[in-house]
Amino acid sequence: MNLKEFGLIYDENRVKIEDKSVIESKLKEIVGESNASSKNIDLLAYTKDSTLIGFNWLLEGKISGLADFITWPETVEHISAILRLANKEKIPVIPFGEGSGVVGGAIPIWGGIIVDMKKFNRIIGVNDKDLTVTVETGTNGMNLERFLNANGYTCGHIPQSLYTSSVGGWIAHRAAGQFSTKYGKIEDMVLGMELVLPQGDIIKFKTIAKASTGPQFDKLFIGGEGTLGIVTLATLKIWPYPEKRAFISYAFPTFENSLEATRQILRQQIYPAVIRIYDTDETFRHFGHIEKAKDKVMVVFICEGNGRLVDLEELITKETCEKNNGVECGEEPVEHWFETRFKVTDTSSTPTFKMVFDTIEIGFLWDKAADMYHSVVEATKKVKGVVLITAHVS
Ligand SMILES: Cc1cc2nc3c(=O)[nH]c(=O)nc-3n(C[C@H](O)[C@H](O)[C@H](O)COP(=O)(O)OP(=O)(O)OC[C@H]3O[C@@H](n4cnc5c(N)ncnc54)[C@H](O)[C@@H]3O)c2cc1C
Incomplete structure (x- = not known):
């Protein structure tokens, strides 16, 4: 099956990769044999996000974008190595949370490597005194909220897409929730972050309530739609579950x-x-x-x-x-x-x-x-x- 036969919407300006099998082997060396794929069935699953016109294109038998490789990294070092490789080979990288974005940010319009964050799904812990939760950014929103509710808290960030979006997606697109009049938007909730820059450097913004001096550079990465780095870990403000x-x-x-x-x-x-x-x-x-x-x-x-x-x-x-x-x-x-x-x-x-x-x-x-x-x-x-x-x- 040739996926391009479906009719590819973003067909121009695709990156040309000289030897795909070499890149695939290198990706498998980084993330492990089962965590990288170029199979059609996997490529097909990552051709779209929830950009609404994409559904109309699908019914016309067209796909939005087509990646060359899909990866499912498990550690921040995996992501760093993928980005170093991609940077060296000049291959686009597209972070993928849960694909509920509606502005096309997760569509591989130039082809390249999808970095699916699904395996970054651990809730590291709650600090009750500080009222914070530290969570890997591939964590599903509803799973996080259920965990917090069961322990007497709420995240306060409840987008309509709660069941189908990830913490990383919230940060990358500067999300607002249905309860934001009281609890604020995601940029008000992020107190600390770990992320990997496009060249592969891992940086950490330590958890603080507010910066006391100088500009707060972490805020630059909120709303970056994955273009400025891949967020791997976040510490978010939480609230006691309402009485x-x-x-x-x-x-x-x-x-x-x-x-x-x-x-x-x-x-x-x-x-x-x-x-x-x-x-x-x-x-x-x-x-x-x-x-x-x-x-x-x-x-x-x-x-x-x-x-x-x-x-x-x-x-x-x-x-x-x-x-x-x-x-x-x-x-x-x-x-x-x-x-x-x-x-x-x-x-x-x-x-x-x-x-x-x-x-x-x-x-x-x-x-x-x-x-x-x-x-x-x-x-x-x-x-x-x-x-x-x-x-x-x-
Ligand atoms: C029915 C529906 C209702 C919605 N309701 C709301 C709402 O109430 N409020 C709201 O704000 N939005 C809403 N959205 C939009 C969407 O849910 C959000 O954009 C969501 O936060 C995206 O999360 P995701 O995990 O699905 O990200 P994806 O769609 O997978 O990705 C979104 C963008 O983030 C990037 N990205 C993903 N993970 C990372 C990461 N770890 N590091 C860096 N970049 C990353 C991707 O490359 C892409 O650019 C809605 C969408 C739908 C379809």
Whole structure:
């Protein structure tokens, strides 16, 4: 079977490797016979990540990118040796976590060597006093969260892709989670890291709360999409598992009302773990069964943590929503969101209808928030072929 017969999307600018069998032997010397492969079945498994148009290409019988070798290193020294070899031979290297990225970072567009981090899956330990966990970066997000929950903690980083992403992928793409209003984004959580630079040097950023002098160089590597080095170990901040959770939801007449209510809540230094504003179309998609939310903008909140503080946060959140024309919708919409928050079956089935579903994320400040929302929606509607655009803010 020649994989190129499938129709290769990224076919140009592929690296030319003179003698593949020599490189494969060297890779096997580094990682062991069973930890390197150039078999078609393995190459095929690493042709794509979750970039959404990739699913449409697959249905057309096309593959996105094609690597020359797949490796499954087990130690940081393995990764260092792979990078030294690749650097010497000028062969591209693509770190691979779990392939849930949606911007093509793990697609081997120039061919080369995939470094799959699957075998870096050990949770080294928790420091209860410091509230940190040290973990190998190939560790699956849900496995980490389950381990922490069982021991009375939470990581606080809960992306929608929790079940299908790795700690290294979170760091490499500067992830945000559903609970980030309280716990922060991944760059707020990484306190220490070990990584291998492209030339093969192993460097360690020791675990510190904050740097006291000079620039903090470790932050450079967060969001590097694997281009600046391969992260092998990370120490992350963690939190005690919340003692109490309050589920709150309000429907607002306009998007502006919902933004103003959430702005005022945060201004009072109340940080619900979850705040999600759904525009009217997205409210219909998710909460069409709730009469009070008909043609409205739904906002769901979860306050969590120490029980007494949660009671106060709940009170202030509700008061502020009501002052801004919010109508209380109770716990049910939040329970519905909580139960379905990892489900993506409706959007992932769009390629079968010959439609492309995609998402964009935009960061903004309050002053421009409403204008930004309306102008992006209007501009996108004008693009030929766009069927539906919906938005949420979190
Ligand atoms: C349905 C769905 C929901 C999603 N929800 C969210 C969300 O809520 N929040 C969010 O932030 N993202 C979300 N994403 C995006 C995606 O899950 C993230 O990009 C995720 O963190 C990627 O992790 P991964 O292990 O799958 O990485 P991969 O897709 O394998 O790789 C992503 C990038 O990181 C690099 N990389 C991987 N591991 C390492 C490493 N150890 N060292 C250096 N570079 C590395 C790769 O080369 C690539 O460039 C979602 C994606 C999907 C499909």
